[in-house]
Amino acid sequence: MxxxxxxxxxxxxxxxxxxxxxxxxxxxxxxxxxxxxxxxxxxxxxxxxxxxxxxxxxxxxxxxxxxxxxxxxxxxxxxxxxxxxxxxxxxxxxxxxxxxxxxxxxxxxxxxxxxxxxxxxxxxxxxxxxxxxxHPNQLRVPGEDLPHVQHYYRDAHPYYGQRVLVVGGTNSAAEAAIDLYRVGADVTLVHRGATLSDKIKPWVRPEIQSLIDHERIAFHFQSRVTAIAPDRVQVATPDGNIEIGTDHVLALIGxxxxxxxxxxxxxxxxxxxxxxxxxxxxxxxxxxxxxxxxxxxxxxxxxxxxxxxxxxxxxxxxxxxxxxxxxxx
The missing domain is CATH 3.50.50.60 (FAD/NAD(P)-binding domain)
Structure with missing residues (x-):
């Protein structure tokens, strides 16, 4: 007792x-x-x-x-x-x-x-x-249970030379996108907000913003993933639905x-x-x-x-x- x-x-x-x-x-x-x-x-x-x-x-x-x-x-x-x-x-x-x-x-x-x-x-x-x-938040879309979809990010090295779609607009998504770009991944960032979160660490924000401004990474704001397939992701954007070829999906949404x-x-x-x-x-x-x-x-x-x-x-x-x-x- x-x-x-x-x-x-x-x-x-x-x-x-x-x-x-x-x-x-x-x-x-x-x-x-x-x-x-x-x-x-x-x-x-x-x-x-x-x-x-x-x-x-x-x-x-x-x-x-x-x-x-x-x-x-x-x-x-x-x-x-x-x-x-x-x-x-x-x-x-x-x-x-x-x-x-x-x-x-x-x-x-x-x-x-x-x-x-x-x-x-x-x-x-x-x-x-x-x-x-x-207990990660879920996208709640078809294909989220596929093996190449992860809700945690540890290290960039395994993603070298891979097409990686990162979902999210907070610290975790921004830091992951930066790391992935540095090791040579082809990075796409999808975020439902109009801009990145204002709570991103002050030393992270300038670098992720620079990568976006100079189109070093692809990005889609005010957008959301609607379905995930083994080699592509469907995304609803302000300009309509698009498909993005991917090898890995990191759903870093909290x-x-x-x-x-x-x-x-x-x-x-x-x-x-x-x-x-x-x-x-x-x-x-x-x-x-x-x-x-x-x-x-x-x-x-x-x-x-x-x-x-x-x-x-x-x-x-x-x-x-x-x-x-x-x-x-």
Whole structure:
């Protein structure tokens, strides 16, 4: 029996673990992949927009070689935090079901390891910090399930000499298009907006804009993919429907939280925003004992919460749990 089970070992889940440890609250962290798995799956050459001090947790300094941290530096930092503080993280253990056990007066968390071993963990409180990167937004068009269609981008090298259609107009799409052009891919950018997102990183925008202005990459604004075939994509543009020959499609149109998982627990989800019902002071949901942390708090607008502000949920959650446990004592 633990006082708390934290689900998710990303930066926000680790921040919760740190704050629980500070208050000497017995807990365990379950993570279905590796720690900071979202960061691990970021493009290999990615540079954060945040400065290192805004990503720090546990009062452990985050040292970087440049002004902005790289993906690799972030992975090293969060591994260091877990190792130095000996945080109780169980990696590669997927939570399959959570139910309240009336006899134990606690939540029963069923999980499964990579080897298939099923475990049962009991905890009086549960903190869900599962992020959103596991659930990409869908184009919802015929052919999206074809093997050459991907919703994640890691590295440009495999696309050398290939025709790559990138869907999206935010940071991820812009950075991917730049990388792909640099390695010699034939890049086409399709975006439903009239212009690129104004939230693109300031050092990325001039380069992607230059590539567009000088027609180094093909581009179609105010356009949308309507169907995908093995060697071509149909696109609706302001000038009519066109077909574009492609070898690969990168649908980089964002991600969303696992709201069905929360709904199964009885958490009320706003149908318009996707925001779970929660107390903004404690981050406890409408289900007593179930807390949320990180980007899952923001619902469908994943751009509202990042590591730098999501990590700040942790002290409020840990203190609310501390106060509750003391009242039970």
């Amino acid at each position: 633990h006082d708390v089970c934290v689900i998710g070992a990303g930066p926000c889940g680790l921040a919760v673990s740190v704050e629980l440890q500070k208050r000497q609250i017995d807990h365990v962290v379950l993570e279905k992949s590796c720690i900071a798995s979202t960061i691990y799956r970021f493009p290999t050459q990615m540079i954060f927009n945040s400065t290192p001090e805004r990503l720090e947790i546990a009062d452990i300094p985050f040292y970087t070689q440049g002004g902005k941290p790289t993906r690799q530096e972030a992975l090293t930092y969060y591994r260091t935090v877990v190792a130095r503080l000996k945080l109780p993280v169980r990696q590669y253990e997927t939570v399959e079901k959570i139910a309240f056990d009336d006899a134990q007066k606690a939540f029963s968390i069923q999980s499964r390891t990579l080897a298939g071993q099923v475990s049962r963990t009991l905890a009086r409180q549960v903190v869900i910090a599962t992020g959103y990167f596991d 991600y969303h939280p696992d709201t069905p998982f929360l709904s199964e627990l009885g958490v009320v989800i706003d149908p318009e925003s996707g925001i779970p019902a929660y107390n903004p002071q404690t981050y406890e949901t409408n289900v007593a004992g179930i807390f949320i942390a990180g980007v899952v708090v923001s619902g469908y607008d994943a751009n509202r919460i990042f590591i730098e502000n999501g990590r700040l949920h942790a002290p409020a959650i840990a203190q609310a749990i501390r106060d509750r446990l003391q009242s039970f004592a």
